[in-house]
Amino acid sequence: MRSYPGNAGEWKRLGFRCGLEIHHQIRTEKKLFCHCPAGRYSDEWHAEVLRHMRPTLSELGEYDGTALMEFKTKKEIIYRLNRETVCTYEMDDTPPFLINEQAIDIALTIALAFNCKIVGELHIIRKQYLDGSIPAGFQRTAIVGVDGELPLSNGKVVRVVQLGLEEDACREVSDVGHRIVFMADRLSMPLVEVVTDNTLATPEEAQEAAERISRLLRATQMVRRGAGSGRQDVNVSIDGSTRVEIKGVPKIPRIAALTAHEAYRQEALLALRDELRRRGFDGGDRPGRALEKNLAGLNFNRPELAGAGKAGDAVRAVVLPEAKDLLAWPLAGWRVFAQELAGRVRVVACLDQYPNLFHSDGPEGGLDEHDRRLIEREAGCGSRDVAVIVWGPPADAETAVNEILDRWAEVIDAIPNETRQAMRNNTTDFERILPGPDRMYPDTDSPPYAITDDRIERARVLVPEAPWERERRYREQGLPEDIVARLPISPHAPLHDWLVRAGAIEPVRSAEVLARVLIALRRRDVPVDTLSQDQLEDLLVALGDGRIHREGLFDLLPAWAERPGLSFAELLADLGWTFDSEQQRERVIEQAVQDALELARSEQPRDPDNLQRMAMGHAMDELRGRVAAKDVLARIVQTAEV
């Protein structure tokens, strides 16, 4: 049983390869193909619609494998509709309106940020999804750019093979048995998809690439923030395996561990295949054997099996020849081969409560000695054979039997082409068969959309400097790491760069305001976003030339944010922070210092140092922000000593 982190050299030995599909919602006012407002979510709903999905022919006249599998599962799909966020387009009762122009512009800027080649004409494609997450049964998607690049910190350049613009799917509410429920509010939200090639050669490279993509997207200020706005699909393979997709990774920092575990799983499956070959067994079409008989009447101890007959469920069994000791074959992170079978049964047969199968291969199979003998006898198992038992509604049990046989047959191919979901412990479980290009076909409801050179040039102007370039520069400026992390993707980065280049303020002072103070205030619900970049510029320039001081920002900024209509000069006047003349300034300081010392003395400190510290506090109450703290302190020391 291997788990991440392993040793650094093994990725090369395994031939680890990884590619990414990063999805991120973009900040438009409306959805992609209709005029519903974008980015509003609620758990309230006003109506439900029931649908089913049926596979159709792709453009090249083939049925897609995933499509057929999804059809086998025969799910009832329920969509919950909220009046505010769903119209008849999302329900697939109205054809698409023309594609959202704002979304095209954003996608163009993002494509250019990755240095993609822009296509001449956008073709809206339907990508089939029969899992129900899209009521139409397909996602409308289009390629905006191809063949871009993403540099990594180790100097390697990863190709961005495509930049797509597509509509988001529904939010899943529940998926129990044959009934899956979705909220439709997220449906058709515009998002971009960044797809890299599969040259990421270590889990760490994969994670860094995902981070860089995500940060570049955020640096454009054109993508949405917050939970659920970004999702990652990660493709992993090793030498001798086929591509497996880990779908919907919620957090980028999990990518390294997830991809490593997936590589270990594939390595273990390859070894399992070799073990089977060693046992002189190499498959044939369907090496397993199903028992046609319903075993529900047998005298099992195991309560699920004993009670099946009464519940109207069938108990069915499959014999896997030469499988002795292989169902507990370790994969990665405590997972064993039997779970590969269980995952298929869960998804395809809709038997979704684990355990959903038992087997006769040792005590891990969930059967006691009595049940084990019973089933082995009933199934006619040889000494090297294993029986696998499933139970459930007869049709589902039948599906489960066939699915186990299919998965067992695939052991000989080692790694089935699967989509897998990320589990909490960074292992993966089966989600569905990986769809191929056969599920794509043109959207007959949408005309091709030509992209003009003018439009590309307009989008290019908005491309931000790459965050990793900014990071390098900020480190050179001596900024602390938390700021190096935050500022490059902040909307204020260009302001910081401009002021520093102009010599208006020391980098660390500007960065601290933009990447710490504003965030701290925002967390206290101070509406700092009401202030424009010009207003922040005035503030930083005043900070740079000593008209105001750092200590005063927590008074000044809240006051300004509440009344963003004021100019900076008006604000200072309003706060009484301006001085008519140098003499008046002196008088104000003098008076404040004397008052402060008097007050401090009245508090009778024993130690003279304490007296000065207390006086400093009192004086700063009066002078904070207007006079530099060090000047106030100097004056207190001077006055106190007199």
Place this chain on the structure above:
Amino acid sequence: MAEPTAHELEVTGSRASGVTLPEPEPAEDFKGYRGFSRAVLEKTGARVWCEVRLNTDQGDFVGILLPRTETADDRHLVIKLTYNGYNVGIKTATIRHIEILGYRRAHYKIPEQEFPTDPTKPNVVLLGTGGTIASRLDYRTGAVIPAFSPGELYGAVPELADIANLDTKKLFGEFSENIGPPHWKAVAEAVVEQICERNVAGVVIGHGTDTMHYTAAVLTFMVQNLPCPVVIVGSQRSSDRPSSDAAYNLLRAVKTAAEGDFAEVMVCMYGPTSDNYGLLHRGTRVRKMHSSYRSTFRTLSDTPIARVSQDGFVPIKPQADYIHRDMSRTPKLTPVFEERVTLLWYYPNMHPDIVDAMVDNGYKGIVIAGTGLGHVNKPLYPALKRAVEKGVHLFMTVQTLWGYAQMFVYDTGRDIMELGVTPLANMLPEVAYVKLGWVLGQTQDREEVKRMMTAPVNGEISEREPFDGYLVFQGGLPELEDYFKRYRV
């Protein structure tokens, strides 16, 4: 910057070794490409369905060259990218070289399997007129083309075999909007032929949805005394998509034809937008009410006859209010239609010359869709009078669609009747139009025409309007389900 013309463009072509192309087939090889793009294809030897490497100013693109929609511009080539299946348009003017790597022509084939025949199951025939019960894509127009043989249908909707032995007969392949009197007559004749000579348990007619309700009404008139159901069906979402309503509609229509205790011409389409059930609408009371919704067909001024789903039929109308199956009946066929008939949708300030124009152009019958209870403005009166004097048959329906023309209520109505306009109670305007064409195909006698028009064949005029006949939504959304439970069935 102006884009170069074809002869200015220095583009070259080559073919990878070992690649052979089939015999040229100009109609297919350049499908949808014209002007500049076509010139580039011809010059480089590339054709539709070739796998190509396009060397452009931006770099290389590899994919299958796809046909192009004919209405699109001539400045782009469309390829399906090999590595991911996406289609993109490449600006033709940026292409420097096209290398042909292979040839992969799409073979659209709905997996065809022989339809299994079970002697214990009823026989149903599906007559095809067009529409997309099962279909494939057409690149030339980007539209879908129907697939239709029993084997194709079985391949697409295998559950059909659990219901009936299905045979199909393609009458024609017309979009709904192109269907008219010659088609109506042909369908009527085919229905009678199937019932009388082929001994079917019921007839299903596949039809585009736009004018389905015209066909439903006219068949009611042309084929009377039915022994079994005649069910018209189509789909609102073409069957090239996973969420299509086509399969359910077809299954429900075939079930109705095979097992339903009905003997009327009916439309069978979605009840709610959900997949729960379909509605059987009487052919003379049904109308398409939404341009794209699945549940677009509604019965007006009445309730649908029944709900139908995999589980069976739930009658909505009382048993006595619809015609039941009786295989001993012999259908009566009257396939006639006078085409010089029109439908005049009145609007405020309509000028009389509109009516005059119709009369002068030889129209023999005019159905007016009047306002409210059946009204038009006074300036039209002389024109209507003149029309009647010239022997034109005038009838009044209501553009409110629901409710009756009741021309005794206001003086206006009485005046119009005085001019010789006959009110048609609650007959729908479109139904009145096809009925008048059918009647005038048989007689021109004023009194006989009037008698036939006002004597209902099957519910086009109803004596009583049920209180729940005025429901636009006939089920589906939860609040309406509640309404149904409280007030009906």
